[in-house]
Amino acid sequence: MIDQTDKNIPPEPQTYDLKEVITSNSQAIYRLCYRLTGNVEDAKDLTQEVFIRAYKGLDNFRGQSEIKTWLYRIAINLGSSWRKKEVFSSISLDEIPEPAAPDWQDSDKVRAVKKAVGQLPYKQKMVFVMRQYEGFKHEEIAKITGRTEGSVKANYHQAVEKLKISLKDLI
Amino acid sequence: MKNETKIVHAEDTTQRLLQLAGSWEVEMPEEKFFINLPVVVGESLRAKPASWWRKGWIYWGALSGAMAAVMLLFAWQLGAGIKADSRLVKAASEWGLDDYGWERVDEVLSQAGQSTELSASLKDYNSAILLEYSISDQDDYQAATQDLSDEEWQDVLEQISAKERTI
Numbered sequence: 001m002i003d004q005t006d007k008n009i010p011p012e013p014q015t016y017d018l019k020e021v022i023t024s025n026s027q028a029i030y031r032l033c034y035r036l037t038g039n040v041e042d043a044k045d046l047t048q049e050v051f052i053r054a055y056k057g058l059d060n061f062r063g064q065s066e067i068k069t070w071l072y073r074i075a076i077n078l079g080s081s082w083r084k085k086e087v088f089s090s091i092s093l094d095e096i097p098e099p100a101a102p103d104w105q106d107s108d109k110v111r112a113v114k115k116a117v118g119q120l121p122y123k124q125k126m127v128f129v130m131r132q133y134e135g136f137k138h139e140e141i142a143k144i145t146g147r148t149e150g151s152v153k154a155n156y157h158q159a160v161e162k163l164k165i166s167l168k169d170l171i
Numbered sequence: 172m173k174n175e176t177k178i179v180h181a182e183d184t185t186q187r188l189l190q191l192a193g194s195w196e197v198e199m200p201e202e203k204f205f206i207n208l209p210v211v212v213g214e215s216l217r218a219k220p221a222s223w224w225r226k227g228w229i230y231w232g233a234l235s236g237a238m239a240a241v242m243l244l245f246a247w248q249l250g251a252g253i254k255a256d257s258r259l260v261k262a263a264s265e266w267g268l269d270d271y272g273w274e275r276v277d278e279v280l281s282q283a284g285q286s287t288e289l290s291a292s293l294k295d296y297n298s299a300i301l302l303e304y305s306i307s308d309q310d311d312y313q314a315a316t317q318d319l320s321d322e323e324w325q326d327v328l329e330q331i332s333a334k335e336r337t338i
Contacts, residue, residue, distance in 0.1 A: 019209040026205050034197045044200055051212045113195040132192055164188055171187040 016058055016067065022051050025071050028134075032072065035129040036079035038118045046082060050075045065143070072130075072144050080122055109170055116166035124159035127152055 029050050034043035053074050054061075061070055106114065117125060126145070130136045138156065142149040164171065 018212070022209045022212060023205075026208050027199075030200070030205075031197045040198055040200050044204055048208065048212060048215065051208065052215050055212065055216055107194075109191060110195050113192055117192070117195070132189065133195075133197075160185060160188065163192065164184055167188060167191060171184060171191055 016061075018051070018055055018058075021054065021067060021071075025068055026051070028068065029071055029075055032075050032129065032134060033079065035117070035133050036075070036126065037082060038114050042082060046075065046078055049078055053078070069144050073146075076126055076145060079126065112167060112170055116163050119166065120159050120162060124155045124162065127155040128159035128163075131156055 026047060030043055030047045033046040033050070034040065037043050037046060050071060054071055057074075061067070117128065120128060127141055130141050130144070131138070136144070138149050138152045141147075142152045145152070
């Protein structure tokens with residue numbers, strides 16, 4: 001039997017060690033940032049900014065979701081701002097920046113995938129990345145992004161359809 | 172029969188697409204990036220240097236400043252008679268200048284566009300949003316504004332008023 005009164009009890013305030021939070025989550029957050037930006041340097045900047053924002057907001061984090069979920073949310077919001085910066089900087093969306101490290105060579109197929117994913121509208125890209133690369137279910141993405149499951153599903157479907165068109169020569 | 176074949180073909184194409192998409196691996200940075208990250212973040216918090224977001228403003232400050240001015244103009248154009256919508260547009264201009272993220276600016280402006288007469292510039296901006304960002308799921312931006320507490324609204328409005336006095 002579920003004790004209904006438990007629902008009304010606010011979660012206990014928790015204390016978080018910044019170093020521990022960063023160490024446990026930095027690689028996962030970096031991976032998401034890399035997929036959203038498509039290049040190492042921006043992904044590194046974005047990852048760093050996620051933890052700076054997280055630290056500043058740590059006092060307001062009520063522990064109602066996992067800290068990882070909360071960090072993903074910050075990354076997604078910052079990724080949106082990054083996208084805007086790209087648009088307003090007049091960088092052509094056709095030109096996804098190449099990796100800085102010369103020893104990393106993408107195949108033509110990978111370059112095409114990066115370009116196609118990079119050109120998706122932000123919401124579709126974000127949902128596609130979280131589902132395809134991070135393995136989240138639609139329901140979980142909805143929870144992280146504060147949206148309805150229906151809109152997440154719609155965005156995923158739209159992303160897949162657009163990618164089919166962009167990558168039709170390769171599939 | 173024809174429909175079934177079509178569905179099977181679509182599923183095959185989706186599978187091939189997802190397989191292809193899976194070939195994109197993450198290029199990881201040098202290991203020291205993760206090792207140093209706690210220190211770098213800690214130093215950033217102490218020194219409060221310009222973040223990538225704020226650095227961005229240096230490069231496109233003129234453009235963003237113009238945008239903010241245009242948004243404030245929208246607020247003026249909307250007039251004091253439409254208090255709630257004016258508040259939305261004002262809040263949006265502030266969000267563009269601060270830490271709330273551009274997506275929310277889009278969301279709020281789109282919402283304002285549904286309920287009030289907008290200037291031609293804002294109509295153009297909203298059209299661009301619709302074309303580029305495909306905001307069709309309206310529950311998103313409605314939720315964005317509902318999330319703001321009265322205290323947050325008050326804070327935003329106070330900041331905007333302060334900025335308006337300096338313009």
